[in-house]
Structure formats: structure tokens, C-alpha cells
Amino acid sequence: VKDRRHFDLSLKLDFEKCKLEIGKIDPDFIICSHYECLEAVPTAYLKKTINHYHTTFNQVKAHRTQLPFFKKYNDRVGRLLWLSDATCKRAKAAGLSNSSYIYNPINFESLEESTCMSNHALFIGRFSSEKRVNLLVKLFDETIREYKINYWELDLVGMGELSDEVKEIMQRNPHIHYLGPTADPKSAYLNSSLLLLASEYEGFALVVLEANECGVPCLAFDFGEAAKEEIIHGETGYLIVQNDVEAYKKAMAQIMIDEALRLKLGSASKEFAKQFHMSAIYQQWLELFDELKESNG
Numbered sequence: 506v507k508d509r510r511h512f513d514l515s516l517k518l519d520f521e522k523c524k525l526e527i528g529k530i531d532p533d534f535i536i537c538s539h540y541e542c543l544e545a546v547p548t549a550y551l552k553k554t555i556n557h558y559h560t561t562f563n564q565v566k567a568h569r570t571q572l573p574f575f576k577k578y579n580d581r582v583g584r585l586l587w588l589s590d591a592t593c594k595r596a597k598a599a600g601l602s603n604s605s606y607i608y609n610p611i612n613f614e615s616l617e618e619s620t621c622m623s624n625h626a627l628f629i630g631r632f633s634s635e636k637r638v639n640l641l642v643k644l645f646d647e648t649i650r651e652y653k654i655n656y657w658e659l660d661l662v663g664m665g666e667l668s669d670e671v672k673e674i675m676q677r678n679p680h681i682h683y684l685g686p687t688a689d690p691k692s693a694y695l696n697s698s699l700l701l702l703a704s705e706y707e708g709f710a711l712v713v714l715e716a717n718e719c720g721v722p723c724l725a726f727d728f729g730e731a732a733k734e735e736i737i738h739g740e741t742g743y744l745i746v747q748n749d750v751e752a753y754k755k756a757m758a759q760i761m762i763d764e765a766l767r768l769k770l771g772s773a774s775k776e777f778a779k780q781f782h783m784s785a786i787y788q789q790w791l792e793l794f795d796e797l798k799e800s801n802g
Contacts (some may be wrong), residue, residue, distance in 0.1 A: 519545070520542075520544050520545035523542075523545035523546075524545060524546070524547045527545075527546065527547055527550060528547055532550070532553070533553065533794075533798075534553050534554070534555065534583070534794060534797065535550055535553055535554040535555070536554075536555050536557055537554055537555065537556045537557065538556075538557050538558070538559060540556060540558060540571060540574055540575060540578075541574070543556060543574075543578050543582065548581075551578070551581045551582050551583070552581075552582065552583050552797070552800070552801050553583055553797065553801060554582045554583050555582070555583055555584045555586050555793070555797070556575075556578070556582055556584070556585050556586060557586045558585070558586070558587060558588075559588060559708050559709070560588075560708045561592055561706065561707075561708050561729050561730050561731070562587075562592045562595040562596055562599070562730060563706070563729065563730070564706075564708075565596075566599075572599060575596075575601050576600055576601065579600070579601050579602060579603050580603060582603065583797045583800075583801075584603060584604075584605055584793065584797065585601055585603050585604045585605070586604075586605055586606065586607060586793075587604060587605070587606045588606060588607075588608065588609060588708055588709040588731060589606055589608065589709060589730055589731035589734050590606055590734060591730035591731060591733070591734060592606065592730045592731065593605060593606035595730065605793065607786060607789045607790060607793065608709065608734075608780075608781055608786060609709050609711055609781075609786070610781055610782065610783045610785070610786035610787070611711070611714050611715055611718050611778060611781045611782060611783070612711070612715065612783075613691055613715070613718070614718065614782060614783070615691055615694075615695070615718050615719050617691075617695055617719070618695075618719060618720035618771070618775055619694065619695050619696075619697060619698060619719050619720045619721045619771060620698075621698040621699075621720065621721070621722075621764075621767040621768050621770075621771040622698060622764065622767075623696060623697060623698045624656055624657050624658065624698065624761075625657070625658050625659075625660055625696060625697045625698055625699075626645065626657060626658070626659045626660070626697065626698070626699045626700075626701050626757075626761075627659075627660050627662065627693060627694065627696075627697035627699070627700050627701065627716075627721070628641055628659065628660070628661050628662065628663070628700075628701050628702070629662040629663055629687075629690060629693055629694075629700070629712055630662075630663045630702075630712055631663055631664055631665050632661075632663055632664065632665030632666060632667060633665060635704055635705045635706055635707075636702075636703070636704050637703040637704060637705055638661065638667070638668070638671060638703070639668050639670050639671055640703045640750075641701055641702070641703035642659070642661070642670075642671045642674050642675075642681060643670075643674065644703065644750060644753055644754055644757070645659045645681065645701065645757070646674050646678050646681065647754060648754045648757045648758050648761075649680060649761075651754065651758075652754075652758040652761075652762070654758060654761050654762060655680060657680065657761050658680050658681070658682060659680060659681045659682065659701070660682050660684050660693070660696075660697065661681070661682065661683045661684060662684045662685070662686070662687050662690070662693050663685075663686060664685075664686045667683060690715060691715075691719060694715060694716050694718075694719035694721050695719050695721075697716070697721050698721065698767055698771075699721065699722060699723075699724060699757075699760055699761070699767070700712065700713065700716040700721050700722070700723040700724070700742075701723075701724055701725075701757070702723060702724070702725035702726070702728065703725070703726055703753075704725065704726065704728045705726075705728070705747075706728055706729045707728040707729055707731065707732070708729075708731070709731050709735070710725070710728060710731070710732075710735055713725070713735045713736060713742075714735060714778055714781045716774070717741060717774035717775065717777055717778035717781075718775070718778040718781075719775075720771040720772065720774055720775040721771060721774060722741055722742040722743075722760065722767065722770035722771050722773075722774050723736055723741070723742035723743075723774075724742055724743045724745070724753070724756055724757055724760060725742070725743075725744060725745070726744075726745050726746070726747045726748065726749075726753065727744050727745065727746060727747050728747075732744055737773075737777065740770070740773050740777075741770060741773050741774040741777045742770060742774065743756040743760070
């Protein structure tokens with residue numbers, strides 16, 4: 506309790522210092538990515554402030570303090586900004602009427618496109634618990650054995666420790682490779698024909714759109730509010746009911762075996778990714794700034 510009180514006091518002092526610095530800078534707009542930091546914005550600048558929150562509304566509701574905090578600032582800030590249309594709609598339904606959404610942009614554009622003929626599946630990301638790499642590796646291992654398609658390989662790219670379960674599967678299955686982190690994710694996508702995700706939840710899975718930009722379809726469990734906005738089931742990939750492992754393995758096998766299907770999904774993915782290019786998202790931010798500027802006189 507003593508440590509918490511000391512932390513709260515220290516944070517309050519930091520917020521007061523931040524208010525003074527903001528006054529000196531006199532910014533046209535403030536973009537805040539953590540809701541508590543709104544306490545560090547001077548009252549005179551709140552209507553110029555965009556709270557850009559990088560999570561799902563499920564996670565907002567899971568923390569008892571967050572929704573009341575957002576309601577406190579709903580009419581005071583310029584805008585509450587979310588990562589997807591679905592999250593924005595849920596926020597408005599919960600009383601956060603001052604909500605909008607802008608998608609995160611893809612970090613790169615690619616003139617090249619995967620051939621979708623490499624027989625390489627890819628996982629790319631952090632090896633954190635919600636990504637469920639254990640489950641992903643297990644399902645890949647079972648799929649290539651049960652459907653007799655052991656000419657496929659799985660490349661694991663990212664940062665973090667592999668679990669003992671994953672290491673054990675890799676010891677007996679030479680088709681699964683740990684490649685470690687990469688500074689060139691585009692090459693990893695271009696060398697792949699299928700992106701695999703088994704995430705329990707995602708705020709906005711940028712890896713899906715990066716893969717799409719390279720013409721690579723995605724197979725994933727329904728990871729939350731933004732899932733249907735990122736994966737068009739049957740068109741740019743397959744979205745499986747959460748934890749339906751048999752349906753996931755069946756879809757994986759279908760994509761791996763059917764070359765024409767992969768090419769069709771990959772081509773549609775490439776076209777779908779255009780709406781997430783930096784230029785398109787940049788324009789939406791400019792429009793939001795213009796709207797706030799006009800409303801602030």
C-alpha cells in the first residue's frame with residue numbers, strides 16, 4: 506500500500522510537470538496512446554487531444570476502472586480513437602459517443618508478390634502467451650501427419666523463448682524451423698505461401714495485413730473484434746471459430762493441398778491490402794485533424 510501511494514504521488518507530480526511542458530510547446534494536437542495520460546493534458550488542450558487506444562473493447566470492459574475513465578473524458582477530449590470499426594461500435598454502444606476509428610497502416614508496400622507455391626507456412630510475431638505458438642505448432646504437426654502432406658514446412662519467426670513443448674515437437678518433426686527475429690519481415694512473407702495464427706485475442710493483427718500486402722493469405726482463429734475486418738473468410742483467407750481445432754486443421758490442409766485456391770486467396774489478399782497503405786491511412790488522419798481544427802474554431 507505504501508509503495509502504491511508513493512507511486513500515485515510520483516505519477517501525479519509527473520503529470521503536473523507534463524502539463525507545464527505542454528503549455529510551453531503549445532501543440533496544435535496531442536495524440537495520447539494511454540488513457541491515464543489524459544490526466545497529464547491541460548484542460549485547455551483536451552479538445553485538441555486524440556486518445557488513440559490500441560486494444561479491444563473486451564479488454565476495456567475487463568478492467569473495472571477503464572470504462573468509467575473513458576466516460577469521464579468522453580465529452581472533454583477531441584476524439585476517442587479506436588483501431589477497428591467493430592471496437593468503435595461497441596464503444597459507442599457503451600456510451601462513448603465521441604468515438605471514431607482509423608486502422609493502423611501497413612509498414613511497407615511491396616512491388617513483389619509471393620508465388621504461393623513455396624510450400625512454406627509462416628508464423629511471425631512475439632512468442633507470447635496470447636499468440637499460442639504451442640497450439641499452432643501442435644496443429645501444424647498433426648495436420649501434415651494426418652493429411653499426409655509432410656512436404657510442407659513451418660517457419661517460426663520472432664522474438665521470445667520457445668516452450669519445452671514446441672522444442673519437443675521440433676525434435677521429432679524436421680519440418681518445423683525456428684528462424685529467430687528478423688529485420689526484414691517482407692522477405693519472410695514473400696518466401697511463404699500461408700500465414701498461420703492461433704492467437705487467443707488481438708487488438709489489430711498487423712501481421713495479417715503485411716502478409717496480404719505480399720500476396721499471402723492467412724488462416725486464423727477468430728481473434729476478436731477486428732478479425733472479420735482483417736480476414737474476409739473464403740476470400741483472403743479463412744477465419745475459424747475460436748478453439749475449433751478440427752476445423753482449423755481441415756482448412757489448413759485444404760489450403761496446402763489446393764494450389765489454385767492458394768493463388769486465388771493470395772491474389773485477393775494483395776488487392777485487399779491496398780486500403781491499409783500508409784497513403785490511405787495518412788489521409789484519414791489529415792481529415793480528423795481538419796475536423797478537430799474546425800470544431801475548435
